[in-house]
Amino acid sequence: MNSPPGNSFPTNPVVNALTIDVEDYFQVSAFAPHISHDEWDTMECRVEQNIERILSLLGDAGATATFFTLGWIAQRYPEMLKRIASDGHELASHGFSHRRASEQSPEQFLADIRLAKAVIEDVSGHHVLGYRAPSFSIGASNTWAFDAIAEAGYHYSSSIYPIRHDHYGMPDAPRFAHEVLPGLIEVPIATVRILRVNLPAGGGGYFRLLPYALSRWAIARINRNDNRPAMFYFHPWELDPDQPRVYGPGPKTRFRHYVNLRRMAPRLTRLFRDFRWQRADSLFLGTPA
Ligand SMILES: [Zn+2]
Numbered sequence: 001m002n003s004p005p006g007n008s009f010p011t012n013p014v015v016n017a018l019t020i021d022v023e024d025y026f027q028v029s030a031f032a033p034h035i036s037h038d039e040w041d042t043m044e045c046r047v048e049q050n051i052e053r054i055l056s057l058l059g060d061a062g063a064t065a066t067f068f069t070l071g072w073i074a075q076r077y078p079e080m081l082k083r084i085a086s087d088g089h090e091l092a093s094h095g096f097s098h099r100r101a102s103e104q105s106p107e108q109f110l111a112d113i114r115l116a117k118a119v120i121e122d123v124s125g126h127h128v129l130g131y132r133a134p135s136f137s138i139g140a141s142n143t144w145a146f147d148a149i150a151e152a153g154y155h156y157s158s159s160i161y162p163i164r165h166d167h168y169g170m171p172d173a174p175r176f177a178h179e180v181l182p183g184l185i186e187v188p189i190a191t192v193r194i195l196r197v198n199l200p201a202g203g204g205g206y207f208r209l210l211p212y213a214l215s216r217w218a219i220a221r222i223n224r225n226d227n228r229p230a231m232f233y234f235h236p237w238e239l240d241p242d243q244p245r246v247y248g249p250g251p252k253t254r255f256r257h258y259v260n261l262r263r264m265a266p267r268l269t270r271l272f273r274d275f276r277w278q279r280a281d282s283l284f285l286g287t288p289a
Pocket of ligand 1: 021023028094098133134135
C-alpha cells in the first residue's frame with residue numbers, strides 16, 4: 001500500500017493501543033438523565049451492525065484492538081462477542097450497567113464490575129483482564145475504585161483521562177501506564193502536553209470535532225517525544241450517522257454526540273493506516289497477541 005503524505009508509520013516504531021467502548025447510543029452517560037436503564041430493553045439496538053463495520057475496518061488495516069464491553073451488551077449479543085474474539089481481538093470489561101464509578105458505593109461498584117467480568121468470560125470463554133470505567137469516572141475523590149478493580153480480578157484499568165473536562169478528568173494523574181496497586185496497572189487515555197497543560201489526544205468528541213491532522217500530529221508527538229504508546233478509544237455509535245436521535249438533552253450534549261458522525265469511518269481508516277495499533281493486553285501486560 002502507498003503511504004499517504006506525512007505518514008509517520010514507516011519511521012515510527014511505536015505500537016499504540018486501540019480500544020472500543022462497546023455500548024449503544026442510548027447508553028452514553030450524557031443521555032442517562034433522559035433515558036432510564038429500564039427503557040434500554042425497548043430501544044432499537046444498533047451495536048451489532050456497527051461492530052461488524054469496525055471489525056471489517058480493523059481487518060482491512062490488519063490491526064487488533066481491545067473491546068471494553070458492557071455486561072448488558074454481552075448478555076444480549078453472545079455471538080457478537082465470540083466473533084470479536086475469533087478475529088483476534090481482546091475482550092475486556094466496561095462494567096455491567098454503565099453507571100459512573102463516582103455515583104456508586106464501593107460495594108455497588110465491586111458487584112457491577114464482578115458481574116460484567118463473569119458474564120463476558122462466560123459468554124466468550126476468554127479471560128477478561130482489562131476494565132474501563134464508564135465516562136472515565138475515576139478521579140482523585142474515588143481512588144478506592146482501584147482496590148475494587150484489583151479485588152474483582154482485573155490486571156489493568158484504562159479509566160483515567162488526565163485532562164480538565166466538565167464531566168470527568170484527573171489532570172494531575174500520570175500520563176502513561178503506571179502501577180496503581182501491586183498487580184494492577186492504569187493506562188490513561190492519550191494526552192499531549194503543551195505548556196504544562198494536558199490536551200486530549202486519545203479520542204472522544206475531540207477526534208470528530210477537530211481536524212484529523214491535529215490528532216495525527218498529537219499521536220506522532222507522543223510516539224516521538226515521549227517515546228510511549230498512545231491509548232486511543234472510540235464507540236460503535238460514533239460510526240452510525242443514521243442512529244435514532246435522542247431529543248431530551250440540551251444543545252451542548254447533542255452537539256458533542258452528533259458532530260461529524262459521517263466523518264468517523266474515513267477518519268478511522270486514516271488513523272489505522274497512519275499508525276501501528278494493537279490490543280492493550282499484549283502491549284501493557286505482555287500477553288501473546
Ligand atoms: Zn461508556
